[in-house]
Amino acid sequence: xxxxxxxxxxxxxxxxxxxxxxxxxxxxxxxxxxxxxxxxxxxxxxxxxxxxxxxxxxxxxxxxxxxxxxxxxxxxxxxxxxxxxxxxxxxxxxxxxxxxxxxxxxxxxxxxxxxxxxxxxxxxxxxxxxxxxxxxxxxxxxxxxxxxxxxxxxxxxxxxxxxxxxxxxxxxxxxxxxxxxxxxxxxxxxxxxxxxxxxxxxxxxxxxxxxxxxxxxxxxxxxxxxxxxxxxxxxxxxxxxxxxxxxxxxxxxxxxxxxxxxxxxxxxxxxxxxxxxxxxxxxxxxxxxxxxxxxxxxxxxxxxxxxxxxxxxxxxxxxxxxxxxxxxxxxxxxxxxxxxxxxxxxxxxxxxxxxxxxxxxxxxxxxxxxxxxxxxxxxxxxxxxxxxxxxxxxxxxxxxxxxxxxxxxxxxxxxxxxxxxxxxxxxxxxx
Ligand code: GDP
Numbered sequence: 176x177x178x179x180x181x182x183x184x185x186x187x188x189x190x191x192x193x194x195x196x197x198x199x200x201x202x203x204x205x206x207x208x209x210x211x212x213x214x215x216x217x218x219x220x221x222x223x224x225x226x227x228x229x230x231x232x233x234x235x236x237x238x239x240x241x242x243x244x245x246x247x248x249x250x251x252x253x254x255x256x257x258x259x260x261x262x263x264x265x266x267x268x269x270x271x272x273x274x275x276x277x278x279x280x281x282x283x284x285x286x287x288x289x290x291x292x293x294x295x296x297x298x299x300x301x302x303x304x305x306x307x308x309x310x311x312x313x314x315x316x317x318x319x320x321x322x323x324x325x326x327x328x329x330x331x332x333x334x335x336x337x338x339x340x341x342x343x344x345x346x347x348x349x350x351x352x353x354x355x356x357x358x359x360x361x362x363x364x365x366x367x368x369x370x371x372x373x374x375x376x377x378x379x380x381x382x383x384x385x386x387x388x389x390x391x392x393x394x395x396x397x398x399x400x401x402x403x404x405x406x407x408x409x410x411x412x413x414x415x416x417x418x419x420x421x422x423x424x425x426x427x428x429x430x431x432x433x434x435x436x437x438x439x440x441x442x443x444x445x446x447x448x449x450x451x452x453x454x455x456x457x458x459x460x461x462x463x464x465x466x467x468x469x470x471x472x473x474x475x476x477x478x479x480x481x482x483x484x485x486x487x488x489x490x491x492x493x494x495x496x497x498x499x500x501x502x503x504x505x506x507x508x509x510x511x512x513x514x515x516x517x518x519x520x521x522x523x524x525x526x527x528x529x530x531x532x533x534x535x536x537x538x539x540x541x542x543x544x545x546x547x548x549x550x551x552x553x554x555x556x557x558x559x560x561x562x563x564x565x566x567x568x569x570x571x572x573x574x575x576x577x578x579x580x581x582x583x584x585x586x587x588x589x590x591x592x593x594x595x596x597x598x599x600x601x602x603x604x605x606x
Contacts, residue, residue, distance in 0.1 A: 176225040177336045178216070178427065180256035182249045182280075184272035187264040188292045192319035193217065193230040196329065216426055221329040226336060227430070229256060229423060246275040253279060254405070255427050258286045258335050260328075261311065265291045265303050277309055286335040289314045290328065295321060349391060349400040350519060353432035354407060355425050355456070357448045360440045361468040363407045364502035369394055369511060370401075395512035403428040429455055433563070434462035434518050434595075436511070441499065442472035445484050453492055457597045460564040462522035463495040464514050464595060471501040494521075494588060496595040518595025524565055526591050528558050531567075534590055544579050554583075555605065566599040574604055 181189050181196075197217045216229045231252045253259050261280060263273055280287050291303035294316035306314035315331055317324040354362045370392045390404045406424040429435055435456045439449045456463050473481065496514045500507040535557050544552045552573035560568045567587070569575075584598055 176218070176227050177257040178227045178229060178255065179219075179258050179260055179332060179336065180229040180231060180252040181260045181262060182231050182252050182276060183262035184245050184270065184276065187262045187267075188319045189262050190230055192260070192262060192290065192292060192317070192325075193228055195317075195319050195322060195325045196228050196332075216423065216430070221333060224333055224336070226332070227427075229427070231423075242272050242275040245272050246279050249276045250279045250283070252423065253283045253285055255403070255424055256285060257337050258288070258332070259283070260288050260290055260332065262290045262292050263306060263309075263314075264293055265299055265306070265316070266293045268302075269306070269309065273309075277311065280311065286337075287311050288328075288331055288335055291316045292319050294318055295323065349398045350434065350515075351402055351432045352399045352515060353402040353428040353435045353461075354404075354438060355428055355435055355452055356438035356466075357446065357452070358421070360438045361466075361502045362438050365436070365438060365466060365468065365500075365508070365511075366390075366392075366401060366404060366407055368502050368505060368508045394515070395509075397512065397516070399515070402431050425452060426455060426459075429459050429461055432461055434464065434515055434522065436464045436466050436515070438466045438468050440469050441467035441481055442469040442477060444480075445488055450488060453489070453495075457492065460597055460599065462518035462564070462596045463492065464511070464518050465489075465492065465495050465497045466511070467497060467499045468502055470499045470506055471504050494594065494596065494598075514595075521592055521594040522564055522596035523562050524591060524593050524596070525562050526559050526565075531557050531559060534587075535569075538583070538586055542582070544575060547573065547576075552604075560601070564597050564599060565593055566601065568601045568603060570603045570605055572605060575602055 179196075181193055183189050197219045216227050219226050219228045229252060231248065259280060261276065263269060289306060289309060289311040291306045291314040294300055294303050295318045300316050303314050303316035315324065315328050317328050319325070354366055356362050370390065388403055388405050390401045391398050392401050393399075403424060406428065437449070437453055437456060439445060453463070453465070467481070496518050498507050498510050498514055500510070502508065535554055539554050544554075550573055552571060552575055554575075555570045555572060557567055557569045560566050569583075580600055580602070584600060587593070587598060
C-alpha cells in the first residue's frame with residue numbers, strides 16, 4: 176500500500192494527528208525524543224483504501240543546529256514516502272523551522288498536503304487561511320485533538336495518493352526482496368556482489384524522485400526486485416535521530432518485501448538490534464533468510480561461540496533459511512539465490528483442508544493436549560485460511576496451552592515444510 180509520511184517541526188501535533196488518521200483513540204504516545212521505537216508506521220483504512228501512515232513524531236532534534244536537523248530528518252522521511260502530510264501549528268504561525276521543511280518538500284516534488292493544525296474553532300480558520308503564503312496550496316484546517324476536519328483531511332489524502340501504484344506495479348512482477356540489518360554488516364556489499372554487472376534501476380512508484388528506490392537484479396537467471404536499495408547504498412550521515420529513521424526505512428522495506436535477507440555480522444556477537452530486526456520480519460509475516468556474513472573473519476573459536484549464540488538467541492527463528500557467507504570473498508554468495516527460492520516456496524505452501532485434518536486427527540490421537548481443570552481440550556478441525564505466510568485457523572474445544580501450540584507448529588513444519596517462513600496459528604475455542 177502507498178505510504179504517507181506525516182512531517183513537521185516538533186510540537187505541531189504530528190503524533191496526535193497520526194492517532195486521528197489511523198483511528199486510534201488512545202492518548203498520544205509519549206516517546207522519549209530520539210529513542211528508536213519498534214513501530215513507527217501504521218496501517219490506515221479510509222473509504223475502502225489502505226495506506227500506511229508513517230509517524231515521524233517520535234523524533235526531536237537537539238536545540239543546536241535545530242533547523243538543519245529538522246530538514247535532514249524530514250528529507251529522510253519524505254524520501255521513503257509516496258505522499259507527505261506537512262503539519263503546521265496555526266496558533267503559533269510559521270517559524271524558520273517550518274520554512275526549512277518547506278524547502279525540502281519543494282525539492283522532493285512529492286505530493287504534499289498542507290495541514291493547519293490546532294484549528295479548534297471557527298475563529299481559527301481565518302488564521303489557517305494565512306498558510307496559503309507557504310506556497311504549498313490550500314491549507315486544510317484540522318484539530319487533531321478534537322477530530323475537527325479530520326474526515327475531510329482523510330478524503331484529501333486519498334486524492335493526492337498515487338492510485339495504489341505500489342500494488343499495480345508489484346502485482347505479478349518480480350519477487351520483492353529486502354536486504355536489511357544493522358549498519359556495516361555488509362548489506363550493500365552483498366547487494367553489489369549479487370548484482371555484479373547486471374544491474375538495472377527501477378524508478379520508485381511515483382516516479383518523482385531522483386533517487387532510485389528499487390533495483391532489478393538477476394540472480395541465477397531469475398529477476399528480483401530489491402527493495403529500497405537507495406536506503407542501502409546511500410550512507411546517511413550520523414546525526415541525532417539517524418537511528419530512528421534507519422529503523423523506519425528498515426520497517427518500510429520489510430513491509431514491502433515478500434522475502435527478507437537479514438544480514439548479521441558473524442564475526443561479532445549478535446546484538447539486540449539484530450534480534451529486533453529478525454523479530455520484525457517474523458511479526459510482519461515475511462519469508463526470512465539469515466545471512467551470516469563476514470565468515471572470512473571468523474576463526475574456529477568464534478564459530479563455536481556463534482553456534483552457542485544461535486542456539487540460545489535464535490531458536491525461535493530455527494525455521495529460517497541460513498547461509499554462512501562472505502560478501503568480500505564471495506564465499507557462498509552463490510547459495511543465496513536458491514535460499515531465496517526455498518524461502519518463497521515455504522512461504523507460499525498451501526495444505527488442503529483434507530490433508531490438514533487427516534494429519535491433525537492422527538496427531539491429536541497420538542499426542543492429546545494435557546487435561547486442564549478436569550477437561551480435555553481438543554483440536555476439532557483446522558483449515559489453512561491463507562498462505563504467504565501460512566495462516567491456520569484451528570477450532571478447538573477449550574483453550575490451548577502455548578507449549579502445545581508450539582508442538583503443533585513444530586509437527587506441521589515436519590509434515591508439510593514451510594521452510595523459511597513464519598507460521599501463524601489462530602485459535603478459535605468453541606465452548
Ligand atoms: P552495510 O552498512 O550493511 O551496507 O555494510 P557495507 O556493505 O557497507 O560493509 C561495511 C564494511 O564491511 C565495509 O568495509 C565492507 O567492505 C566490509 N564487509 C562487508 N562484507 C564483508 C565480508 O564478508 N567480509 C569482510 N571481511 N568484510 C566485509
